[in-house]
Amino acid sequence: MGAAPSTPRLGAAGAAPSPSAAEQMFTALVGEKAYPISSEFWKQLLELPLTLQWPRDRVLQACHAFAENNYQTKHLAKILIHLVWCLQECTSTTSVSSVVYRRAINAAYISSIFLKFIIENAKTDSWQELCLVIDRSEKGLENFPAENTVEYFLIRGVLEYIGSVGVSPESCYLHHELLNLMLVLMSTQLCSGPSPEPKDVHPFIDAAMLQDSSIVASVVQKLLLNFVTRPKLPLNASHPVFSDDARPGVLQRVGSAAANVVLLPYYTFNYLVSSTPEGATSQLADNSLLVLLIMIHYRKCFSTNESIPTNNVYTMDSNTNDKDAPVFHDNPYCKALNSAKDIQYDRADVEGNAQNGPVVRLSFALLFDALGRFLNDEIPVLLLYSLVHGNCDFQEYVLVRTDLDTLLMPILETLYNASRKTSNQIYMLLIILLILSQDSTFNASVHKLVLPGVPWYHERLMHQTSMGSLMVVILIQTIKYNLSKLRDVYLHTNCLAILANMAPHVHRLSAYASQRLVSLFDMLSRKYAKLAELKNDKSLKVISDQMEADNIADDMSTELHIYTDFLRIVLEIINAILTYALPRNPEVLDFFNSRMDMQQLDGEWSVDKVLEVINKTCRSWRGEGMKMFTQLRFTYEQESHPEEFFIPYAWRLVLSRGFSFNPSAINLFPVEIHLEDAPAGEQKV
Incomplete structure (x- = not known):
């Protein structure tokens, strides 16, 4: 050499x-x-x-x-x-x-x-x-x-x-x-x-x-x-x-x-x-x-x-x-x-912004489709996050697409298979959903989009379910998986934030999704009760090392506080779903019973007559007189x-x-x- x-x-x-x-x-x-x-x-x-x-x-x-x-x-x-x-x-x-x-x-x-x-x-x-x-x-x-x-x-x-x-x-x-x-x-x-x-x-x-x-x-x-x-x-x-x-x-x-x-x-x-x-x-x-x-x-x-x-x-x-x-x-x-900018964007507007320097122009339609095809890969996930977080025009383009399933289905399938993915990939996907859920039009659209089936979901057959119902099911499953395996507070906080943003716009939620939401509350309440019982357990007082006892008590207090917040958010999610769905709910008995009494009809009430009164009264029902809670709304902000x-x-x-x-x-x-x-x-x- x-x-x-x-x-x-x-x-x-x-x-x-x-x-x-x-x-x-x-x-x-x-x-x-x-x-x-x-x-x-x-x-x-x-x-x-x-x-x-x-x-x-x-x-x-x-x-x-x-x-x-x-x-x-x-x-x-x-x-x-x-x-x-x-x-x-x-x-x-x-x-x-x-x-x-x-x-x-x-x-x-x-x-x-x-x-x-x-x-x-x-x-x-x-x-x-x-x-x-x-x-x-x-x-x-x-x-x-x-x-x-x-x-x-x-x-x-x-x-x-x-x-x-x-x-x-x-x-x-x-x-x-x-x-x-x-x-x-x-x-x-x-x-x-x-x-x-x-x-x-x-x-x-x-x-x-x-x-x-x-x-x-x-x-x-x-x-x-x-x-x-x-x-x-x-x-x-x-x-x-x-x-x-x-x-x-x-x-x-x-x-x-x-x-x-x-x-x-x-x-x-x-x-x-x-x-x-x-x-x-x-x-x-x-x-x-x-x-x-x-x-x-x-x-x-x-x-x-x-x-x-x-x-x-x-x-x-x-x-x-x-x-x-x-x-x-x-x-x-x-x-x-x-x-x-989208290549379909008005060229005159682009040229009008020429003083800001050259502009990247490409087909958002092709970019949207490519991202949808390859979101099972972790690298495009980071690109999608970078775009929906940083590029307002692309985020707006995504929100007005009628085929949101192009992006949402691979995202939800990846979350469904979370055990085979990295925690960073799951974190990025949840943030993408959180950013999208900040838009009320998006939240309304996902409940109008009906899926003929979900072939990759194996727990049960899903026929003619809405994208919104599927999102609720997958997000709740992600929370349960995270609580049992990863125990990352930020992950299930993001899941609950997405559900909270969606709650006021829920429409025709499937029975299965409703049951999963109730079961989530049941699971969290049982964990909360168990933690509260352990915290008050007298056995902690017999630990010889007082410092160790104090540390255990502090850890339990922190975890108890976390579960308290989770329970509060889940209750508010359920409350928001019920509150904003009342105009579409013919089973709000207190209001409708009073209207039926006003009819003062003699004789037996048939099912058809009861239903007729309920349906007529639905059209005039307003919820302004109810005590309304402040609507939960979460937004995503990057760390400092x-x-x-x-x-x-x-x-x-x-x-x-x-x-x-x-x-x-x-x-x-x-x-x-x-x-x-x-x-x-x-x-x-």
Whole structure:
């Protein structure tokens, strides 16, 4: 792995490079000799088919050598600059040669390998090991933007390509590599704590936050479109990059790509795909969504003691007067998503808001349908939450749809199968329902929507039941499951809040849903009675350790208070259902008995006569004379520091999709470290 005396030779022009020549090129890349950015070495390296088969220990040896020698060679910065130049070449013409695609794909892939290793093993929080400061006077850098850092230049080039070039059979593999590279670049967050601090440095995602609004809008729009359209890869087709080469390169076939052991196999993440085009398409769409979620939930923090840039918008926690409280820059990607408009939206209105910058425009109908199809997956759930919470236009669009079952059925089915889902996924789904239930039209609509059947509900057959009745049944089941298993106060508080919002609008609630609601009250009352009995039990007084007795009593008092609140809410839910349903209820006896007495009819009352009086009197009955309780209404508000939940949550989703990262380097959330997770001979760079 020493220095190469000169640019390695690849043999005759047009001939496939031999394995020894390819090995020589990579040995030179990780070696001690620094190749100028203008050297032919880079062109030859990036045009290699990635067919080297190295064992894991050889891969780690190469990574260690590259990281150690990068201090002098600056090869990481140089390959990143070459990547941007390749991307610029890809966008500068309508007809892109396969060689240019090959160079761009290889540059993205190779750089992501070494970037990830350095990030995982860095000692400094400022990422000095990346060595991104270059000599601007070096030949070949004459046109490098003087005001740009390497990280800004890289991020701008990658985002410009993602936002401006559509996914086609020719460009799909490059898009995939760039999305993977973006995840690697932003993975510095995994090494920071769960609470953003002013001292945190994330060079690449910070650079992404500084991009022009036009780039931001185009990237958000393209990532959403990738999720919605799920572009297809050609079935059993060779990638054009390798059309003139019979050698099985890493990107030659979708089916073989996952099976091949190639240069640095699976070290960055499980490469590409399952063996089917559907799997590949799904991963491209999923990675687009993961990149979007990471970007929209990022928060750049700085202290109020620092000078605040006049050209940046920032937000501060309004609930604190602490002058040292953290201040957060506004996230332009979050802002772009929140201001996205339906493509059917009046273009004149969009143009009228042009002073606010470019607007993301896409079909809300297609987005709505895509979310409905994939809500059994946790990643789209977080996107749906982000949209209904942050984008008023999309929330309004959802509320006026007549086919609410498109979203509600997969949500309710997931809640029904809560035991097989993560608590975070259940939490997100309940918040989505809570946000929707804040709208009275939504609450009325769900009781008018009649379902022919619910095939996934196994406890009993449900025929011709309303969506509202099904929601009541599933929410009560979720409460009971949570009380017995998870015991998370926030989860069943959210369930009861949704039921309370729905209660005044309940219409034709099914007998089964009514019975489940009564059984919930019965269960809570029995638990309350049992707790009250235990709290008053004299046996607590015989505990020798008075402090322990006090702690037990305090815990019981807290739990008793919680159940008191739950019982109160359930009673108010039942009261609201009965109160607001009285005009439709022919069995309110007190009112109608008096009206029947007024008839002063002689003889026996037949059933038909009684029913006739009741039906006539129903039309004139008013409930104003009743003592009305204040209507319960719950609204959702994010915690004061939502980033402490959403940043770790988004990264957990990334890791769940095969993105491997050294567990000992993760500080964002607790992880279990197994011996097999650590690479052999691991050491700090």
